[in-house]
Amino acid sequence: MAVSHYDPDETARNLDPAEPGESMKKTFGSGMKPNVLVYISFILPGLLLYIVFILIPIAATALNSLTQWDGVGEKVFIGFDNFVKLLIDPIYAPQLLRALKNGLWFVALSFAIQMPTAIYFAYMIDKYLKIGELFKFIIFLPQVLSMVSVSVMALLFFDPNFGSLNNVLMKLGLESLTRSWLGAGKYLRMIVPLLLSWKGVGIPVMLILSNLKSIPKEYIEAATIDGANEFTRFRIILLPLLAPSLTTSSVLMYLGAIGVFDIPFLVGDKHGGPGGVVDTLGTLFYRISFGSPYLNNNIGLGTAVAVIQFLVMMVVSTLIVRVRRSKEMELS
């Protein structure tokens, strides 16, 4: 019987571009260095799509933010006047500040709800594997619903006159507990992050679960032998090793909360609900850029809001990644 010959050195040479083996030479050319044109041909389609659909629109938006434009007429270059207006104008500056504060509130609350929930669910699914598959499906189900569907469901649930919540409370004789859920700021500013968390928890659960599965069981077994209880094992061993998935989840939660538009727009309205409690950078952008059918729109000023939102999202998410990565390096 023929035995295939495995030469680990040959394999290593094939994988090392500085010392290509025969098969590498055949694939990438006879020179010592691989053919750069081949690399470019692989990444070019994706790169072109990225440039056309991501980079060019971002650049166009940034340029529009330097103009006064109603969306159809002539664009008039005004430099940074739109940004100055957003920062100091007595009409717009308070709206921008309010949108930023609301965004940070949504981030904080989403994080406080989603992170421990996701860790708990992932841990329990990993622990009770047989029924875990069913729970994975249930937890991930909201993720596949569109934001619009979630918002409409929320409207039907929380409507003060026809909504399920108030109707159930009244049927149970608890009319005193019925509220104008969407009309009172103190409730509405809790409902939006709650909806965001309910819808968004699926992906962090999946990320943390896959991270959990990658942790060698020997670590847990060793800790058990040393007398550590479940909580101690989780806190000292598992939690630090979940750092990569926690970092990614943190960034996703932050971006999802600070960039939210659909839910506040549909559940509140484009003015941010009572007292503007759910006014976000997204609804502010929409309101300024597209306003109402009867009023003039200011696309230039609106895109300045979009640029500010982009910077807020990019800078803070980069900071989160850098801080978390340095912690991961310490642990490793």
Added chain:
Amino acid sequence: MKKFKELVLSAILIVLAGSIIYAGGMTESSQSSKQPTRNLTMWSATTFGMDEAYNELIDLYTEQNPGVAIEFSSYPVENYETVLKTALVAKSGPDLFFTHGWNNLEVYVKSGDAALLEGRIDTGLYDDASLMPSKVGGKLYAAPGVTSNVLTVFYNRELFRQFNLSVPKTYEEFTTVCETLAANDIAPIAMGGAEVHSFLFPLLTIGPALIPDYFRDVRSGKVSTLMDARFIDLNKKLLEWAEKGYYQKKFEGTKFGGAMILFQNEQAGMLFTGSWDYAGITEPVPELEVGAFPFPGKTEPVGVRTVNAGFSANANSANIDDAISFLNFASSRESAEIIIKHTKGIPVLSGVGGTSDAMKEAIDVAVWDDFFQIAFNIAGLNNTNIQDVWMNGILDVFAGNQTFEDLIGKMDAVWDREIYQAIYQ
């Protein structure tokens, strides 16, 4: 053998593809002799009955003009402007498009998209007031509008009969109606307090009735401030009605659609909105007995109305002559009859029938004002719109975060008096 099979399969695929393309080409070429030579597109914001009205008009027009085909499309009101502007910027806009006239039309005139129609449309049937929304700088850029929009108070006739109420002729009678309904656990006014325009409509409805002198003074230039006690007190009425329980419970969380449902379910006696909502209120519940009344003023009821502009022609249209020809057709008395028949609106032209009893009640008024004028719906200083300032702040007032004095002070600070007086004086 394998290569032979591949060759045969490739040949079959090529023949199939070729025959499909050929058949398609045959279909197209065989139909081409029957297709009209000139195609027009026509866009509008969706309003009740508009699709049916204009499709009937288009059928009539194309019967008389067989060389023309017109495709009508409507879009939700919230998205229409965005869709239209995007298409116009991309030079793929429709040949005919709807605007709301006034400053909304002006945007398209300034961008060069709305064609000048002065002298090209027969406006002999229309008076100067009804042509104003279609004009910019005194020149016609849109066809005359054939429907009048009226702000009114819809009321439930059955509930009024049940509690021996009659249509109020004074403000005191109106408060009596509200008190009576509230005492019988019927919400006097269905209020969609979660949406801003639910407050805007009552404000514009009661304004000309309760403080006609203020608006006269502003238009004449005698008063040039919004920080007038009359205007502030008018706004405070909205809050006063809430405190007196004239709105349904938990109105702050109700959307306008929810308020409309409350009215349709006879859980509320009155609803402040415009004539454009009449069909939307009555069609789903035909058994609902709905009347409408203009708000009672100090001495007499005062109606609030405006006329939308008709359609505009795209200045860059390849078929501009056909577009203008259709606009002439759509401005005729016959076309107005068809439009009113489907939209159940209020006709601009006298003698055009089809108006409902409720709308006849709503327009049974001797004194009128225009709601675009009283809404201060024009650009303020630094491209800020005054009505926009009000709409952004009204929910803050109801949330207790600012007073009406604060809000109106902000409006006053950006009010461009020169523009207002140039337009309305």
